[in-house]
Amino acid sequence: MTETRPATPPPAVVALDVGGTGMKGWVCDRAGRSRRTAERPTPVAAGPDAVVRAVRDLVVELRGADDDIVAAGVVVPGMVDAANGVATWSANIGWRDVPLGTLLAADLGVPVAIDHDVRSGGLAEARIGAARGRASSLFVPVGTGIAGAFVVDGVAHAGARGAAGEVGHVIVHPDGEPCACGQHGCVETYASAAAVVRRYRARTGTARSAAEIAARLRVDPDARTVWDDAVTALSLGLVAATALYDPELVVIGGGLAAAGSVLLDPLVAALTARLAWRAPPPLVLAALGSAAGRYGAALIAWAAAGEPDIGSDWDTTAATTGVTA
Amino acid sequence: MTETRPATPPPAVVALDVGGTGMKGWVCDRAGRSRRTAERPTPVAAGPDAVVRAVRDLVVELRGADDDIVAAGVVVPGMVDAANGVATWSANIGWRDVPLGTLLAADLGVPVAIDHDVRSGGLAEARIGAARGRASSLFVPVGTGIAGAFVVDGVAHAGARGAAGEVGHVIVHPDGEPCACGQHGCVETYASAAAVVRRYRARTGTARSAAEIAARLRVDPDARTVWDDAVTALSLGLVAATALYDPELVVIGGGLAAAGSVLLDPLVAALTARLAWRAPPPLVLAALGSAAGRYGAALIAWAAAGEPDIGSDWDTTAATTGVTA
Structure with missing residues (x-):
């Protein structure tokens, strides 16, 4: 019954x-x-x-x-x-x-x-996404801008003024290009999707999307240079984030992460090459897009x-x- | 009775x-x-x-x-x-x-x-020293090397491998001088007491202590250059630490902090000048030496x-x- x-x-x-x-x-x-x-x-x-x-x-x-x-x-x-x-x-x-x-x-x-x-x-990636089960993780969405969220034991660190995690505004080239934030040589100035588009257009006079530029790396030296510059800047930002946070895992998200291994593989290589005194934390792509x-x-x-x-x-x-x- | x-x-x-x-x-x-x-x-x-x-x-x-x-x-x-x-x-x-x-x-x-x-x-400075009463603080001892401890609510963040807080090994000059750690252009390469001594000797052939060099800034252009380089590198490391941690207060300690305002004043000025999108956290000297x-x-x-x-x-x-x- x-x-x-x-x-x-x-x-x-x-x-x-x-x-x-x-x-x-x-x-x-x-x-x-x-x-x-x-x-x-x-x-x-x-x-x-x-x-x-x-x-x-x-x-x-x-x-x-x-x-x-x-x-x-x-x-x-x-x-x-x-x-x-x-x-x-x-x-x-x-x-x-x-x-x-x-x-x-x-x-x-x-x-x-x-x-x-x-x-x-970042909390979502830590709790139910790519960093599930990790005690700490750094979520770095690379899109129009570059931000970050450092999550420890399910809590994203907000900072004293709610301004923590700004991976995009770590200065990696002190005498570098001006950033929209007013600083010079920020990670975001080189490595955001918007920066890749802007810097490619400045070199070539041609407007292409970040995805188009990522698809041209083998055939277009300007695309290669711009992409390499982005990877270098992002890797230097991650050197700083690794040295300071020592995260168990880094999760790369945002629009540029759609490039998948075209972004992740050289980024892992660059971070490994730059970091001499310790192994890098594992880098993975975001799960929640x-x-x-x-x-x-x-x-x-x-x-x-x-x-x-x-x-x-x-x-x-x-x-x-x-x-x- | x-x-x-x-x-x-x-x-x-x-x-x-x-x-x-x-x-x-x-x-x-x-x-x-x-x-x-x-x-x-x-x-x-x-x-x-x-x-x-x-x-x-x-x-x-x-x-x-x-x-x-x-x-x-x-x-x-x-x-x-x-x-x-x-x-x-x-x-x-x-x-x-x-x-x-x-x-x-x-x-x-x-x-x-x-x-x-x-x-x-860092815990001691946070609990009973210069950062007493602060919810978060970053302790940066500048001595033979440069380290760091980020303390939130009385707990110093250790990191996934016990390697967090390494302010000294943030890379601030990607094509810079080699660091003992194997990287290039680390904060510590320019801003530690040992680096100040080493770089002054390399320029002048004269061995002087960091305290002696700090006392010669008005009369010795080489001392001035080496000191300015140290302040620049440390300020860039603190830009990264500010962007990532957003600490309520930064406590500068270690042997070089004995220079007092000769270190702190230009450091505050450099950090303020570099940071465009936010005010710097207050910087103070350590209380516990x-x-x-x-x-x-x-x-x-x-x-x-x-x-x-x-x-x-x-x-x-x-x-x-x-x-x-």
Whole structure:
């Protein structure tokens, strides 16, 4: 004799990754499955107030009619005061001291966690991605810019001012090219996807994407030079990060990681060659792709719901396809 | 009516700082007062077994006839497995995988903590020295070499291989001078006291101490150049450390810190000038001088005795005179 159970769905959280271009959200159940997703452009041109409204609208839309949403997590770029749920500052979005946590908690009536996009992505890679099972890892997303998150025992180190992990702004060529940040010779000046595109165009007059440049290394000496410069700068940044953090594992993510072994192999070789007094930490490609931030948002939401250890049974093999990248 | 109390002394710990040249120990009571001190040369030339014997003898000598010694703490250079009390490796001393904790616990019959000299020194500066009250700090002793210890919430980050905090081996001039570690252009190659002496001698043919060179900056262009190079290299290392750790405070220690404002003022200026996208963390001189390691050894000993929070009432103003430097 079988008893029919009532069709109560398992509880879920709303998770949202707010970027300078787009906002990508989902509703994530206890098993890490997506109940629904939604994407919107980030209305940066309309000003910070419009972005805040758009975030609030999208979170409410994602919650929908579900009465089993137990928390929400939102990750944002720039500076973040996670303890108080405040988006402190973002150059891209233009906001300053937005009490996102309080606003969204009022909208939803559930606990809301706010944190930094890269640190949350690093947390996701550490907990359920490429660094699963490692006591410490350094997540380095190499995209338009280069950032970093050092995660120890499941906690991403934020720093005294929420500005830790800035691998991209380690100075590796003191007399080098100017960086957008105002310094000279930063890792990011040479090794970000944007830097590869810009430096190739400066040499050749031709605009190509980073992926196109990575595909031309055998036939195009300018592509080779620009790529080698990127690998050198990134390897020097990783020498510094290895010397200071001594991470158990380094996870390379972001758009440029799509180049796979074309990036990773020479990077491992360069790091090994530069580091004389110790072996380098193992370098691997990120597992969660552009979904790292959204998974991170889900993990901090579940933590806000009182489930900080959730995720060990999540299947993230379809991470990059589960939500549109 | 007063009652005469029995003359029971407060309990105390044995603390020892083992360096490549000398061993400096003391017996430290609950109030951080020294009951007695002892120093011996480290018999490195006689081999690692002789050093282990000398450490054991000195710890037993320090314990003396006192029956109220509740723990011991010994700090050593190189690589350390603090959890298991093993001195894993030291180039200077030549030992490998010495189970110091087990050996000394058998000698003394009390709990014994073993840890890294620089990390213990950083812990001491954080708990009872220049970074007292700070949530995070980076301790950078600039002496014969340059090391570092990043301390967060009273814990010095050891790293996956016990090799974190190596500020001295951040590469700041990729095509620069060879470092003893085998790399090129390390911070230590330019900014250690030994590097200042070596580079001044190479330019002038004259052997002078780092202190003498620091005293000649206004009258000796070679001294000025060598000193400026040291400040530049150290500032670039601190740019990397700031970008990665985002410490609340940086504490400059070691022998070169004896130069005081002659080192600190240009270092603050160089770091401020290099860092464009954020203000530098405050830089201060160490408070414990060459006693940082011995205080650190006492703190880890007290922690082994079940008193991890001791020290807040210790008077360390006489740190550099309480035990002979």
